[in-house]
Amino acid sequence: MRKLFTLFQWAVVLALALMWARAMLRPVPAPDYAPESWSSWRGFHAISYAGVTREGGGDYVTPRRLASHLRALRENGFLAITPEDAEAFLQGRAPLPERAVLILFEGGRKDSYLAATPPLREFGQIAAMCVPTEMTRRWGRFYLRTRDLKKFAGFAHWRLVSMGHAATLPIPVGDGQEGRFLSRRKWIDGRLETREEYRARIDADFARAARILGKAAGRPIAGVLIPYADAGTSPDADPEAAAVIADAMRAHHRIAFTRADGAFNGPDSDPFQLTRIRVHGDWDARTLLDELAAAEPREDAVPALGGPEQWTMEGEAQRVDEGLALQAGGRAWLRGASDWSDLACAFRVERAPGATFALYARYAGPTRYVRIALTDDGARVQERIGTGMQTILFLAVTNGAPTEGRFTLRLKGNRLWFGIGDEPPVGPLPLTRFTSRGRICVESERARALVTDFIAAPTPALLVQAPRFRDLSPSLREDTTVWSPSWFTLDKRPHATPEMRSEWLAAAARGIMVIPRIAIGDASENSPGEWADALVECLEEMAARRLITRVAVPAGHEWLNESLRRRAFALLHEVRERHPAGWDPNGRMARDGDWILIDGRSMDAGTAVAEALRVVPPARIFFLGDENGARPAGVQRAIREAD
């Protein structure tokens, strides 16, 4: 009996050993990650979890809910990407999966890691752990420790993102007062730190975190996530904060999540002003998918206010029968407009006396947007550039304060038109290059406002090859976004004429980009540098160098391209036939932000576009079709007017 018991004991031990060995030796399933098969240039969603807890609630999800989210993402075709993929995409170097999502876990919490790892493995996804590295040095098991981080280098399902070193922790900002580490100056020995001390502290914090995480991961850390989405933009932030934080981010990272006002980041998003949505603890999988769907970019017009699904409401904003009702502090974001640039918008507003109604366009974060503000005093058109708000136009009101009216806004390139009622719109008014694209939002402050008759539409790009801009029909001039005249031939020294100057000014004054075409002619390949210098002189003579930054060249003349690039010209490659060496043999097109014009009249359109899409995003591809104007979906339209 005793012998039997001994045998039983050994059997149990053996079984346990086998189970342990099996568990240890079982291969971890690799994530579903195949960048070589990706071909989409649309963009990516970013979602972030504050933490995973057993109980859930508030901002925290339970492990079960997290698993349901990851399952739903997987089952609906979302493939997770890494911060490095996002970086390559934003630099125009590499496409993404058709439905790309970057999953972030904030705070460097160990419970998030433990709870998320199994479902990540199960559904083949990758996530990024955002770590405030100061926490890794603390006692206890709540946060990941330094030795834990070292293991991340070997985890296929995890990447690391910085949250600064102590950037999540409060600092003294006054006598007995505390404030945010990044956006406030520190109170030291009865005084606030100087500008230089402030700058040095922030830079040192980012540097320290990047060093710790880089050492753990075995490579530099691409991304940083700014705690509290406050990159110096909160109301109590130091006036220098935005610049100081931006400089530190750029010094130590290549992408930065500074906002939390949307999920989608398009190809033209600023790599240092990326946005993510924070997943609420009570969101089920369906809600998460709906949120992502609502954030998808739309290229079609918004013909009416639509239902509540068309808006993301904040504060007391509500879709009611009469329209979009905004109580004081209420705000509504138009879904899918995150990447809009040129657009036309019209709306009617009924404003309670004292209310400030505002429409935001090209909103790319708290530091960059265009704003129409309607108050009792009048209407202001403003542009936010960094910490400064600039009033471009003020239409004062007489005869009392109108509280109701219809307004129009049109944006094209760096020009804006604003109209009230049936009056001709005022414009073109100048915008800076800093507000190029972004979301649309309406808000009301101090009192109630009602928005009705809302229409918005992105303006499609149209490249027109024509000798003279003024010869275009008025309607075509209105539609044109890029005018490409045949001004230069490589076998003749570039020479500015009054007519060229006049035509250029006429086009640029209307917000139209001008891209002069360069013909090769009988030029030798020996002196493209001298010719490019002469081109710079010619454009400077026309005062055009600042705005004419891109030139159109026949594809395949790399000796010319290099000379132009060295003089800071971006390129538009005019492609008439397939090049034997491929579209972009040395990768410069993707890296340098080049554009491609496909002459669809001389080659197979479908094949050409498909090949081009592997090189650059569709926003950078123009298609010159036949007279019918048909073009493959997704690329931009080009037409040629007869000489």
Place this chain on the structure above:
Amino acid sequence: MRRGWWIFLLVATGPLARAEEPRSTLECIHLARVALGVPDMAAARAHALRAVELDPAYAGAWKQLGRVLMLDRRYADAWRAIDTAIELDDRDPDLPRWRASLLRDYAWERWSDGATEEALALFNEAFGGALDRREAALRGAAFAIAEKGLILEAAGLLRRWADDALLTALAREAMSAGRLECAEAVHLAMVSRGVELPRSNATLAFIRMLLGRCMMTDEELVPDGLDAVMRDMARETTRVCLPDAPAGDEDVPADSVVTDALETAAQRRLAAADPGHALRLFTRVFDRDPNRMSYLGAVRAAEAARGAAEAAQLAIRIAERATRPAVVFGARGKAARLNGEPAAAATNFEQSLAAEPDQPAARLEYFHALLALGRREDALAQVDWMAGREADRQVGGRAALAEMWSAMGDHVAALEFWEDLCRRYPNSAYFAVERARALVKLGRNDDALAALAPLNQHAPTAASLEWAARILMQQGRAGDAIDYAERALELEYTPELLQLRDALRAESKP
């Protein structure tokens, strides 16, 4: 609702305290405006240039640059900037006005630089635009051009840009102010445009007569249907231009505007060293009104044109016809001086001045007569009177006072006055020569030569060249002196200059 809105402001109101370089063209425009208000032109220019650099296709940036350059008097660059702004935004109402203003200012700058043709072209461009206070600007330009002797050019400007009402008003103003060149240009424009014919034609002929340009044609003398003044004007034109013309009815009031115009023109011709024409005009003046106080001017003209004897006869004729004591005794006094009778001259001038003391010219004559009689104390009293008049800031006495100091031999005091007069009237050859003369008297021959040099280089007169020759002769530079004397002879062939040249030639022979 739309009734209630109006465009109030198009301006950047960005944060000014930001240390970083402006990134927006509107912010730069705003900073340029602030700098203009300081004013700090260099900063304003830098900000405006930066605005253009940031957005060269924005009309407002070019507009601001044009404004800054205009205020900085860089008119050519401002013109280009404003033209670019107009090219970009032809609806801005400021731009055509600014453009016209800057072209007007640019025209004046070129005018003062002596670039007459360019200035005329710019004036035409300016008046063709939306110039503020266009009529005043046109008047100023046309009068300045006319008074520089460019009558046809001034008339062309007026013909092109002035309307009939303005031409009529300008004609009246120029005539009443005695600005005969301006009046000629205005009337030429009126005639060519057919304004107020035949009156304008007759007035043009009259003005030309007053100016010494007797270009009589039948077309210009059309007295039929004219009022009394115009008939008088036409008659006087005929008499001055055609001295043998039969006398007409003297039914015109003696104090008519025609007499005033004749007298003003006579004095101007005398001042312009045209004594012959001045005498003809003075003759008509005193035929019409022998009591005119310009009697000494008339006698001076006669003396310069026909010699002292005929001048004395004219003075006697005036005295015989006049009834005004100041004129009667004054003319007699002048005749006595011309006849070498200083005692009689002094007596008559004393009576003339007793009748009407405020006669600087007569007092100067009296002064010379007293000096000739050796009555220095009495002469000095006349100097005091003239100095008191000068102290009362009455113009006209200063030159006489300078002359008096010279005659009294106080060349230091005289030089002070001549130098002051030269500063006030830099183009006056008479003052320059008198200044040189005073310097010579003080033994400062080199300074005298230096004082005459600009005049002899740019606008020599016989007197200035003669004095230069005399100074050079004193310095033993006979060769140079001969050159000056011969140049003087080319301008004025007088026995004195001939004698001087011959003396110099004789002296230069070994």
